[in-house]
Amino acid sequence: MHLYVVPVLFVMAGLVFYTVLAGADFGAGIWQLIAGRGEAGERIRQHAHESMAPVWEANHVWLIFVLTVTWTAYPTAFGSIASTLSIPLFIAAVGIILRGASYALRAGAGTAAEARRIDTVFAVSSLVTPFALGTCIGALAARRVPVGNATGHLFSSWLNPTSIMIGVIAVLSSAYLASVYLAADATRQDDAELARAFRVRALVAGGLAGAAAAAGLVVIHGDARTLYAGLTSGGGLIALIVSFLAGVAAIGLVWTGRFEPARYVAALTVAAVVAGWGLAQQPILLPGLTIRQAAAPYDSLVLVVVAVVAGGVILFPSLALLFRLFLGGRLSGGTAAGAASLETRAPETIRRTARPTLARLALAAFVAGLILVVFIDVEWGQVLGAVLLIACVLLGFVAVDPPALAD
Amino acid sequence: MGLSAATVVSLAPTHQHYLLEARQMQALSFIVHIPLVCFGIAFPAMVVYVEWLHLRTGREVYRTLAQRWSKVMVALFAVGVITGTILSFEMGLLWPNFTATFGSVFGLGFAVEGFSFFTEAIFLGIYIYGWNRLSPKAHLLSAVPVVITGFLGSMMVISVNSWMNHPSGFRLQNGHAVAVHPLQALFGNPYLWPELLHMYVAGYIVTGFLVAAAYGLGRLRTGRWGRYERAAFAIPLTIAAIASPVQVVLGDWIAREVANTQPIKLAAMEGLYRTTRGADEHILGWYTDRQVKYGIAIPKLLSLLAFHNPNATVKGLDTVQQKDRPPINVTRLSFQTMVGIGTLMALLGAFFLWFRWRRGQLPESRWFLAAVVACGPLSYVALVAGWVTTEVGRQPWVVYNVMRTSQAVTNVPALPIGYGTLVVVYAGVAATVFWVLRRLARAPMPEPPEAAAETEGGASRTAEAT
Ligand code: HDD
Ligand code: HEM
Numbered sequence A: 001m002h003l004y005v006v007p008v009l010f011v012m013a014g015l016v017f018y019t020v021l022a023g024a025d026f027g028a029g030i031w032q033l034i035a036g037r038g039e040a041g042e043r044i045r046q047h048a049h050e051s052m053a054p055v056w057e058a059n060h061v062w063l064i065f066v067l068t069v070t071w072t073a074y075p076t077a078f079g080s081i082a083s084t085l086s087i088p089l090f091i092a093a094v095g096i097i098l099r100g101a102s103y104a105l106r107a108g109a110g111t112a113a114e115a116r117r118i119d120t121v122f123a124v125s126s127l128v129t130p131f132a133l134g135t136c137i138g139a140l141a142a143r144r145v146p147v148g149n150a151t152g153h154l155f156s157s158w159l160n161p162t163s164i165m166i167g168v169i170a171v172l173s174s175a176y177l178a179s180v181y182l183a184a185d186a187t188r189q190d191d192a193e194l195a196r197a198f199r200v201r202a203l204v205a206g207g208l209a210g211a212a213a214a215a216g217l218v219v220i221h222g223d224a225r226t227l228y229a230g231l232t233s234g235g236g237l238i239a240l241i242v243s244f245l246a247g248v249a250a251i252g253l254v255w256t257g258r259f260e261p262a263r264y265v266a267a268l269t270v271a272a273v274v275a276g277w278g279l280a281q282q283p284i285l286l287p288g289l290t291i292r293q294a295a296a297p298y299d300s301l302v303l304v305v306v307a308v309v310a311g312g313v314i315l316f317p318s319l320a321l322l323f324r325l326f327l328g329g330r331l332s333g334g335t336a337a338g339a340a341s342l343e344t345r346a347p348e349t350i351r352r353t354a355r356p357t358l359a360r361l362a363l364a365a366f367v368a369g370l371i372l373v374v375f376i377d378v379e380w381g382q383v384l385g386a387v388l389l390i391a392c393v394l395l396g397f398v399a400v401d402p403p404a405l406a407d
Numbered sequence B: 001m002g003l004s005a006a007t008v009v010s011l012a013p014t015h016q017h018y019l020l021e022a023r024q025m026q027a028l029s030f031i032v033h034i035p036l037v038c039f040g041i042a043f044p045a046m047v048v049y050v051e052w053l054h055l056r057t058g059r060e061v062y063r064t065l066a067q068r069w070s071k072v073m074v075a076l077f078a079v080g081v082i083t084g085t086i087l088s089f090e091m092g093l094l095w096p097n098f099t100a101t102f103g104s105v106f107g108l109g110f111a112v113e114g115f116s117f118f119t120e121a122i123f124l125g126i127y128i129y130g131w132n133r134l135s136p137k138a139h140l141l142s143a144v145p146v147v148i149t150g151f152l153g154s155m156m157v158i159s160v161n162s163w164m165n166h167p168s169g170f171r172l173q174n175g176h177a178v179a180v181h182p183l184q185a186l187f188g189n190p191y192l193w194p195e196l197l198h199m200y201v202a203g204y205i206v207t208g209f210l211v212a213a214a215y216g217l218g219r220l221r222t223g224r225w226g227r228y229e230r231a232a233f234a235i236p237l238t239i240a241a242i243a244s245p246v247q248v249v250l251g252d253w254i255a256r257e258v259a260n261t262q263p264i265k266l267a268a269m270e271g272l273y274r275t276t277r278g279a280d281e282h283i284l285g286w287y288t289d290r291q292v293k294y295g296i297a298i299p300k301l302l303s304l305l306a307f308h309n310p311n312a313t314v315k316g317l318d319t320v321q322q323k324d325r326p327p328i329n330v331t332r333l334s335f336q337t338m339v340g341i342g343t344l345m346a347l348l349g350a351f352f353l354w355f356r357w358r359r360g361q362l363p364e365s366r367w368f369l370a371a372v373v374a375c376g377p378l379s380y381v382a383l384v385a386g387w388v389t390t391e392v393g394r395q396p397w398v399v400y401n402v403m404r405t406s407q408a409v410t411n412v413p414a415l416p417i418g419y420g421t422l423v424v425v426y427a428g429v430a431a432t433v434f435w436v437l438r439r440l441a442r443a444p445m446p447e448p449p450e451a452a453a454e455t456e457g458g459a460s461r462t463a464e465a466t
């Protein structure tokens, strides 16, 4: 394998994670939108919100990952895509702002009515964002993004049959994934009624998503011949078959109420579609631009690969920890303060006087740092000076001992 | 370097009528992102400190404080994430030629930044939702990665910005960056360290003063001043008070780096038209007709400050053509605003430290509280003014002396529509954040017995002088 394809694999992996994790997040928002009124609707909204709260930020960083790796490893392609597709990307960006803002707002919502109004903004943006992002994928798949600064058509590049179809599929599969995950969460919390509600939703959304995917193939046959050819042969075909089988299996698991395995099989269904698109499209990135031609110089590629691998070594265990704590039910329960888990010790008497020695040391560090940074015009002087200034801040803080001031 | 337009850009040359709008969209997005960044930098450390106080002393006030602050922290982090995501989008939406040409050079910085913030988001989730689920020690420890990754992420972004100010680590060939050495470009840059430290310390100053200002205002308006409020006031204030004088020294450092590497920016910051030996420093005033009018001139101070020699020659704007000069008054006034506010805050900080040293207590006079309250918004103004100095002072270049902002911009028409939308959306976000913070502040306080007693009874404040 050539070095220049490795980042593309990272990007595709990032997209897969984004669709199966953040996608479910969007989907949860969509279910909040159509939860209906009354007590039952309220519970659905509440469940959707609480299940997603601890993980949504982490889920969404996958998009950042995709963007940064793309512009480092394939800068020309990134510039071309972002400029031609600026409208759907801008719409997605606004959707992301509104989602995030309404999520933050939720923390301050006092009444149920307020929470509902906030949830509506959240939900509408949850619908618009995956659709807009889906149309961008469609634009790439249908090869409507030429190389250049906004040289593609501003509207037809993403408002064409393939793009719209993929946008719809993105929305439906998000809703589908969310309902499966939420059913599994409800089961874990022994809430049979909620689990049943989401089971029905999962079956309906799964059916619709499957139908849309089939219809999508027909649309692509007419609108994007090369993509169709790629999807019906070789690796693309294998991925589609995997997706189909997984889709059937997932529906079966949901039907029989085994939501926990269904979670993973459903994710596989969607992931395989993304992989299939990648396989069908390679080695072309944009019309007239292969992955190889688009790739950054050697040093940049090596460093991106190193950074991603090193980052992954830290990231995945952390992520596993988060999901284990969260899925294991140990993190739910919101931010509210609960029973103290610490046996409270008797308040210790805190020193009430300042700490003169430390204070003098801090002052000395400040003066020495100042002299070194300002007057010694060589690098080591400035570095040492900066270290002393940092020491001054730390020592000074300990010397002031602000808790003593509060007594 | 004098490269012509055709050789610089890797996509087609640009023809954008709305360059100004693009620049303002970028500026707007930063002005929204950057205060949140300060909280991302400094707040986790403050929350951990308070939680540690709770573990050490067993006092409930600190636990309450840490929990209430961490609620604010998540809300602000959430908004920081989305505004940061918008900035990432804008790298392509507004400046596709910049990213297309130099993505291979600076992109690594953002890739590592992405990882750091990813890790930060994960541990923040663990910290916030693990309050009752993890052992106290594990919970405290889970915040440590948040502090570290916040620093690392900021360092990466600043490395990109310092590269834009002082580019190296690549060669241009037919509009493509070749012989690219990202590590050298991003981290082998003498400009990185002063800029990073100056920004990092700014983060502590802004967070410290804003948080202290909130409680100071509460004291002035409602008179509530129990141990809880005093701790919530004293801790951030102490941080800001010590950091402010340090910031003046760091500011001097970065100013001399600017003098060495970006002479035209320095000339714009000072309103110096003619290259001058023994240049004067002007305080206040307005630049017009190639000179600063109505200002207070201090002979030879500029040469002394910039080069440590009262007779050093300082390059003026006349060394480059008109089209290579940044907007003078915007740059100059922002710089003066930052330095002015920075000096005042340093004096206030020094007063606080002196008072604490001599009297062993918190200064509580109305004027002091009012000054702290004023420093909250002022520190934010200084922060934005500093960034305006850096970014506007670098104009017309996006990559200093290599690529013009006008070459970087997108060709998409009708940018003003996007701009208008963004203004409306961000106004909504700002209103939202404000509303949430008010709500969180007003939420009824779970009053632990110990703290309650002290609040009512007016705790015995000791006034032991040392
Ligand atoms: C609370 C905020 C704050 C305060 C009190 C100060 N600064 Fe600052 N300054 C910033 C916040 C800031 C910043 C974070 O906004 C900038 C923008 C770029 C950077 O690295 O830091 C900055 C940039 C910046 C620059 C421009 C660097 C460039 O153009 O690339 C100079 C010369 C100074 N500062 C100098 C000072 C001096 C002499 C100060 C002393 C009073 C001072 N700053 C206080
Ligand atoms: C990396 C890509 C970046 C690009 C393409 C970029 C470009 C620009 C441009 C063109 C402007 C408008 C200047 C003007 O109004 O005259 C601007 C403003 C600004 N930038 Fe940058 N910048 C980048 C990175 C940064 C970074 C990393 C920071 C902060 C760390 C930053 C902080 C700011 C701020 C605060 C402003 C507002 C200035 C104003 O009010 O006009 N920028 N940027």
Ligand code: HEM
Binding pocket: A057, A061, A064, B033, B036, B037, B038, B039, B040, B041, B076, B077, B078, B079, B080, B081, B082, B083, B084, B085, B086, B087, B088, B091, B117, B118, B120, B121, B150, B153, B154, B155, B157, B158, B199
């Ligand atoms: C072109 C400039 C910038 C871009 C593209 C950018 C991008 C981002 C992104 C995508 C995030 C969210 C990631 C996450 O939390 O998961 C973020 C958050 C953050 N950014 Fe920026 N950023 C820029 C400028 C800056 C600057 C100048 C700083 C500070 C020195 C900074 C520091 C931070 C910090 C500390 C966070 C953590 C979130 C928070 O605590 O609010 N960023 N940024």
